[in-house]
Amino acid sequence: MEFHAFKSFGEMSAAAALAVAGTLREKPDCVLGLATGSSPVGTYDELVRMHHEEGLSFARCTTVNLDEYLGLAGTHPQSYRFFMEKHLFSRVDVRRDATFVPDGTAADPAAECAAYDARLARLGGTDLQLLGIGPDGHVGFNEPDDVFTPQTHVVDLAPSTIEANSRFFASETDVPRKAITMGMKGILLARKIVLVASGAAKRAKIDAAFSGPVTPRLPASILQLHRDVTVFWSET
Ligand code: GLP
Numbered sequence: 001m002e003f004h005a006f007k008s009f010g011e012m013s014a015a016a017a018l019a020v021a022g023t024l025r026e027k028p029d030c031v032l033g034l035a036t037g038s039s040p041v042g043t044y045d046e047l048v049r050m051h052h053e054e055g056l057s058f059a060r061c062t063t064v065n066l067d068e069y070l071g072l073a074g075t076h077p078q079s080y081r082f083f084m085e086k087h088l089f090s091r092v093d094v095r096r097d098a099t100f101v102p103d104g105t106a107a108d109p110a111a112e113c114a115a116y117d118a119r120l121a122r123l124g125g126t127d128l129q130l131l132g133i134g135p136d137g138h139v140g141f142n143e144p145d146d147v148f149t150p151q152t153h154v155v156d157l158a159p160s161t162i163e164a165n166s167r168f169f170a171s172e173t174d175v176p177r178k179a180i181t182m183g184m185k186g187i188l189l190a191r192k193i194v195l196v197a198s199g200a201a202k203r204a205k206i207d208a209a210f211s212g213p214v215t216p217r218l219p220a221s222i223l224q225l226h227r228d229v230t231v232f233w234s235e236t
Helices: 009-026 041-054 080-087 109-122 159-168 184-188 199-210 219-227
Strands: 002-006 031-033 062-065 067-069 128-131 153-156 178-181 194-199 227-233
Touching: 002 009, 002 109, 009 041, 009 128, 009 194, 009 227, 041 080, 041 153, 062 080, 062 109, 062 219, 067 080, 080 159, 109 153, 109 184, 194 199, 194 219, 199 219
Parallel strands: 002 227, 031 062, 031 128, 128 194, 194 227
Antiparallel strands: 067 178, 153 178
16 A cells, blocks of 8 residues: 655645546546545646646546435435536536446436446446545445445444534435445456545544454454555645
């Protein structure tokens, strides 16, 4: 694992965006694994700047997001499809039919999960997977558990995740209790993983994840098994 520490969120985001842009420039038809949460927002802003000022193009890439709340349509302002539209898709030249986010309103969520994995397999996994890390060490929405789940699956969100994510909703009761998340196999299929995080609490989680045992109780610890992980962390 490569670890890069920065003073500010802006510097950290610029460095992470350079890594994503590097993959896009090397392989314009790459598959980008994308993440939501507040941590990648600066990375997306920087990628948008590069699109406008440096001609960085997303026109030939495919994007595959990590997760989506179960029950939220893509038009819901707190859905992750909506987040991606707002922070990236509507601001760059990506083809909408090449952007994939799990469908939170699928009539058959299990079938949606299986189809998501089948698509990921057809794409050959992602060339680069952008990740954040949750307060409990989750990646995507893979919550602490007794086992790692390889496949895309429906997950019950941990109380700490519901509480942490309630800041985006009118109240905690509005936060969906379940989500669809890419599983650990899908995440580890990535050729390169870029994890972005800020603040002391996330630093402690990252340290524990990369220096302690690999355990499903700290989901991000499985990233120790991947050969190309870069962590970009900032103090603020
Ligand atoms: C959500 C997302 C995760 C993300 C996490 C951390 O739970 N499902 O993919 O990593 O939030 O978010 P933040 O970066 O806002 O702390």
